[in-house]
Amino acid sequence: MPHTAFTALACPLDGAPLTREGASWRCETGHSFDIARQGYIHLLPVQHKRSRDPGDSKAMVAARQRFLDAGHYRPIADAVSQATLADAAPDAPLACLDAGCGEGYYLRQLAAAADDGPKLALLGLDISKWAVQAAARQDPRAAWVVGSNAKLPVLPATLDRVLCLFGFPVYAEFARVLKPGGLLLQVDAGPDHLRELREIIYPSLKPERSGEAPLPTGFSHAGSDTLRYPLTLTGTDTIADLLVMTPHFYRASAEGRARAAALTAVTLTVDIRLTRYRRH
Template sequence: MATTAFTALACPLDGAPLAPVDGGWTCPAGHRYDQAAQGYVNLLPVQHKRSRDPGDSKEMVAARRRFLEAGHYRPIAELAARAALTELPPDAACLDAGCGEGYYLRQLAAAAGATGKSPALLGLDISKWAVQAAAKAQRGTATWVVGSNARLPVLPATLDRVLCLFGFPVYPEFARALKPGGQLIMIDAGPDHLRELREIIYPTLKPPRSGEAPLPEGFAAAPGDSLCQTLTLNDAASIADLLAMTPHLYRATPEGRARAAALQTLTLTVDVRLSRFLRI
């Protein structure tokens, strides 16, 4: 699982290039960012935070890690990796914008290694708990940073791929960081994704959104892909982890959460859409 060091980090305060120094990173103006003991660096200045502890909680991260490491969403990881590796240049740099605990980026690294490629990988998330878990799980896979999609700590026009998987895209920042011809790869829930769980926890389901989203400025559309299959969870713990790792935990009614907690098995629809956009 060989990867190349990621060298295109930018100072979150002034946008200047960051250079590695003993125990951290620094820019020409002297702003220094120390590497944590777990192997990540925090590039989210306090003035850029909207709350004291933004992003997923420690509990959500732990639930997602258990669920994903059990392999339940491995087909989604394979879908993302295939798209990212198609026509990937030899010296490519890739960002997972909203990397969570790092599962999808680790799967990408493994798939790249199997094809003899060694891209420079950057995993970024606004949750320090997520990045901490990612770095602890596989320090050598990627460079792991706490940061925001709203202000990517990445130099302009340095990325070949940006992945945004079930995340919060900030298209102007993605366009700024991608090279011309680079690709933005997004995976979002399809209309039937986890329908069976949603039918249990909500009184009624919202109708799916109609129409296509407008094309982001600075991008051209490229062929996408999709995945639709069933998944059976055979224990209450896995069902609880799935609910805990999604926003549905907080949106569901107390009665809906109680119904989900009583389940011992659940067969679900996994329905996702992969979109690709070329930086022009």
């Protein structure tokens, strides 16, 4: 089945439904948002920005795209796609949001995994305009939106799935936009994720947090899985791309970054936790 763009968008200024009119999206109170030539919509009002150019930079987006397109995190994408499509009705569209979509890799992999399954209504949202531009250039089927998880430009109870992968979850907003029974799929780094790289760039590692995270309000726990595998990277450019696409690049000292830059090969542990929450 052909996948389509998610259309139940809300005005970021007053929450009213948005309707597409030609090359713009408008609400009944007169707010209008033009569709960019790359095909995305900018729904992050200036008063909701914390900086002039929030989110990942153009260089970070390019590094992430090169790294992900090389397939290094494909097992993560496969696990997320399988969990997203599990128990989906084959004859009903499945509305899916990737909240913090980056350049769209995981949403594209989800669409590919569902080509012989349910029809998807796809929405990718990121606060970085550079990320959304890159996503829109690669896949015109989805709705790509510059926006914030803190105030999702989505109508209430219109989504079946929300993905938050290595991102910043805003559970109250996720609960608002999910239908009753809908799933939030959250991917977080495990205690050993990229440990070998962290041991190189930091003088010492912080103790890992212990204990389970509290259950988000409005959700019940629907299961969790751990995915671990070794990842061998060769070439200074590939290692640099991984470092640039993570927060460690900015947290590490100049000496730590220099040690990473000197690497020509490294074997790392990928360790992630995939948690599923069901909306009451």
